[in-house]
């Protein structure tokens with residue numbers, strides 16, 4: 091770990107706390123007896139990991155052409171899974187269930203923030219996707235073209251993604267909270283031909299616009315977009331660009347509901363999803379069809395103990411993040427599950443909204459993030475206590491390490507002290523769960539993601555890439571290719587190799603620190619690189635720093651993630667102002683808004699501290715570790731390697747003043 095980055099000290103504090111944790115919760119006999127996954131699965135997967143995945147792929151997916159080779163790793167680290175196989179993702183998610191007599195099963199219960207609701211059976215959703223596929227084709231979209239999706243959490247988002255998959259077009263979903271600039275850079279990088287958006291959505295009881303950001307993104311000439319399809323959601327007035335813009339209800343609703351899915355190669359690209367890396371430029375993570383779907387479907391079934399006939403599943407993630415891709419759009423539908431989709435915020439119109447929905451839809455599997463759980467803890471347990479949560483039988487967590495207190499609260503208050511908690515570690519890059527308990531087998535431990543998913547080879551290694559013994563910490567790596575692994579970074583194969591495969595020989599380096607406890611269970615300790623995790627969302631320090639220095643008032647900026655009780659980490663920025671800006675009393679607000687505009691509101695620093703200098707090593711690297719000490723209210727640590735060791739003194743006295 092570099093001197094300049096400084097997550098190490100925080101990591102060892104976290105370790106000490108976690109070592110005190112020794113509670114264990116075994117599944118009840120009844121749960122274990124009815125569980126989808128039986129003991130023995132680990133041995134089966136260990137015996138032959140390729141055979142294991144081949145079996146899952148054949149059992150969980152319908153192939154037009156069976157594959158002839160499970161894994162081709164001859165061009166490592168570029169993997170090919172299920173070579174020679176062909177299939178259609180949308181057919182697997184929809185048509186085949188209708189053909190199998192499940193057309194009347196509800197696929198999606200949708201609940202809008204204002205309280206409107208609608209539901210789609212598998213038959214209805216299939217019809218909508220066929221219409222959307224025809225509509226997109228009528229706009230000139232063809233196999234391999236890219237589509238930017240900038241939509242709120244409404245069924246049209248899922249319909250759009252599946253319609254793309256059906257055609258073989260590649261979707262690139264951009265989170266609705268990202269700015270016009272962020273949207274434009276993603277449109278440009280993928281050279282998207284079509285944008286699908288909406289007039290807007292509802293946020294905290296008020297209409298919130300989306301279309302204006304698309305208009306702003308496409309204002310400057312030289313882009314690749316020929317059509318924009320607009321879903322009418324909140325009815326707010328929008329500007330209209332004749333010839334470019336079309337209403338969804340005109341093009342999609344009038345399209346034919348007959349559409350034959352064509353089979354695509356197992357390695358045909360399914361989607362691109364941009365994620366923050368350690369440099370300023372987001373990476374377009376590329377996923378392909380067969381492997382992604384196989385591991386997604388398997389993990390969704392195994393980790394959540396899905397009984398598709400009876401369960402009601404709810405993942406609270408937005409489709410703008412990978413969790414919304416794998417565990418909202420694809421896996422639940424591939425598995426024929428019934429799921430709930432909710433548009434809004436958890437506290438509108440009241441802080442019990444989520445629990446009201448659990449009661450209303452009898453949600454049995456809930457999947458959310460630690461930041462949400464901690465927020466609910468703050469609001470108080472008398473709020474969920476007002477609702478009937480007895481339908482809940484499995485609780486999932488994702489996005490960041492879950493602290494034992496939040497884990498215990500989740501289990502006791504939401505899970506009625508009986509529902510197993512599955513803490514799932516994975517990434518945009520891994521595509522699907524990689525470390526997670528199997529709820530009918532694993533004795534769960536508060537705060538630990540515990541065991542690699544069957545068929546996944548996870549390890550913790552030291553600086554030299556040697557596996558560490560139990561009871562030790564180090565870097566989290568993946569030793570063998572896995573079906574849902576990213577196939578590359580869009581347009582940049584070198585960066586793919588460099589980012590993930592260059593730190594250790596023949597191992598994928600995830601960027602996370604982890605520890606193995608005495609039982610060999612995994613405990614995740616956060617990022618070891620310059621990526622922050624704010625409410626489960628990845629933000630790059632570099633990206634926010636470049637946004638700050640792009641403002642004319644800022645000479646230099648350094649950003650750190652400071653621990654925050656609710657959001658896990660919070661963005662804290664240290665800036666050196668240019669001479670003429672020093673006297674501006676509004677400067678902090680101006681800069682926060684500037685970051686919001688450049689990247690999106692989620693990236694706005696919680697705090698911006700104006701300082702006279704930044705601590706740097708002789709080689710010019712900013713020592714973020716020292717800034718983190720200040721941001722977290724500690725005495726700054728060892729500053730002996732600073733080029734100028736009076737700098738910390740200058741900073742602290744300027745902040746006091």
Ligand code: 6R9
Nearest residue numbers: 488489490491513514515516517518614628
């Ligand atoms: C799925 C998702 C990935 C990063 C990852 C890690 C953190 C995710 C976690 C977790 C501890 C968990 N992370 N799940 N850390 N325990 N259960 O969040 O993908 O947005 O790409 O973030 O999130 O640091 O490296 P993504």
